[in-house]
């Protein structure tokens with residue numbers, strides 16, 4: 288298709304859009320009437336039939352036409368703006384919804400900047416062109432068609448000469464669109480790169496400042512901006528030769544017809560009134576065509592933009608079952624699960640069962656695949672082989688909403704949205720009452736520090752809002768999970784980066800969460816999970832040891848045993864016979880008050 292309007296992406300059409308376009312055509316029709324009035328007035332003048340009544344009548348019709356054109360144009364614009372903004376709003380929401388259903392691999396393969404550029408920049412270009420340019424294209428197409436009609440009715444010879452060069456002009460228009468789209472594609476890549484670099488720059492500003500690499504000293508950003516500058520200029524200049532050809536061909540038609548008309552006039556085969564009308568009409572005719580060339584190129588550019596947006600809509604969503612099954616219970620079973628993010632296998636033949644009311648700890652070296660277990664359970668990715676069952680049902684056979692209801696998550700990195708504390712906790716259950724949120728915050732040991740915030744529960748958090756410490760963020764995240772009240776709870780290094788005092792508070796909060804649920808804890812600090820019902824030790828994507836803390840410590844040369852000993856030494860577990868926990872009595876292990884020793 289020459290132009291892709293993309294309205295199907297909004298999932299609906301808007302009648303106001305078609306009405307706006309019909310009004311643009313009406314505007315063109317009304318716009319021709321003054322020229323006809325002028326023609327009849329000129330005929331009367333040249334024939335010596337001019338009267339006051341004719342002059343006043345013509346003036347009245349011209350005034351009326353002006354008013355009508357103004358009213359019709361205003362309505363056309365209003366209809367067009369209202370319809371387009373509403374449709375673009377729907378498109379953005381549908382795309383946001385679609386992105387939420389894509390497998391996480393989609394996001395890791397793309398830079399945030401490229402995505403942000405599509406959602407903001409591409410939609411902005413598209414909106415601008417559809418609101419402003421489309422109406423102008425229709426108006427500048429309808430007007431020359433109407434004028435050409437009048438010209439053919441008054442003198443077909445002149446009319447033929449006037450349109451003779453138009454096929455060549457059309458070639459110029461098509462060429463200019465091609466050039467613009469080609470340059471525009473490179474501009475889009477440059478823009479996405481710059482947006483990505485800017486996001487990276489702002490997110491990493493503290494690091495860059497520490498290393499004195501801000502502003503022009505940040506080479507990657509400077510290079511990206513320079514490339515954007517170069518590509519922007521190229522895009523502006525790219526269609527220039529084709530547009531020049533277009534303009535020249537259009538004006539050549541006028542010149543040929545004007546000269547031929549003058550020749551016919553002197554030869555007595557053309558009346559002065561018709562010639563004058565021709566000159567006036569042709570000026571309007573060619574002006575419209577000249578503008579049309581530019582607007583068509585812009586429209587084509589916008590349709591290339593919608594092509595990129597369409598490509599995102601075309602990304603396959605994570606499959607959902609046609610007839611979903613509901614899990615019966617909260618037990619989690621990994622059955623011979625293997626998985627690779629890209630080429631490299633990350634989990635190999637992992638099998639494990641986790642029952643309600645028990646705590647399973649996943650431990651092992653960095654990169655051994657522990658977090659991947661959480662990713663697969665929550666279907667951020669799908670297993671390559673084997674299956675994960677919850678309550679006897681494969682997670683791929685459940686509706687995504689059911690799966691989400693069944694799992695509460697607490698990550699090391701807590702994302703706070705730009706909203707009040709209350710609503711940040713409510714993320715766990717959007718329909719929760721304020722009382723329920725407060726109860727969850729109290730159980731998560733978050734209530735006290737929330738009350739100390741400037742506006743308590745109404746304090747705005749997130750970007751540009753109030754900042755919380757790592758431990759406070761964690762407790763907020765636990766409050767979210769508590770509020771959600773899901774039968775399965777996954778904690779991914781929830782206490783990894785907090786001090787001992789915060790660790791104690793967080794662990795107490797986690798202990799609240801754990802009761803009666805299937806709990807999976809990913810931990811590096813082994814003392815925090817020593818009372819787990821089972822400990823799975825991962826290495827290179829395989830479970831190489833499993834058992835309770837005591838059982839694993841009994842394994843001669845066991846990996847868990849070695850790691851435990853190394854950690855105890857590192858903590859200075861025994862300092863002259865006293866334990867560190869005795870020195871810092873606030874610290875306790877998960878679900879237990881006492882540290883274990885070997």
Ligand SMILES: Nc1ncnc2c1ncn2[C@@H]1O[C@H](COP(=O)(O)OP(=O)(O)OP(=O)(O)O)[C@@H](O)[C@H]1O
Nearest residue numbers: 395628629633651652653654655656657658659660
């Ligand atoms: N989104 C991803 N795309 C590609 N590879 C990934 C992705 N996430 C993790 N990996 C790789 O998968 C392997 C296992 O990662 P995973 O995060 O599961 O390990 P982990 O045991 O939880 O590590 P850590 O304890 O450091 O958090 C690593 O080699 C990691 O580089």
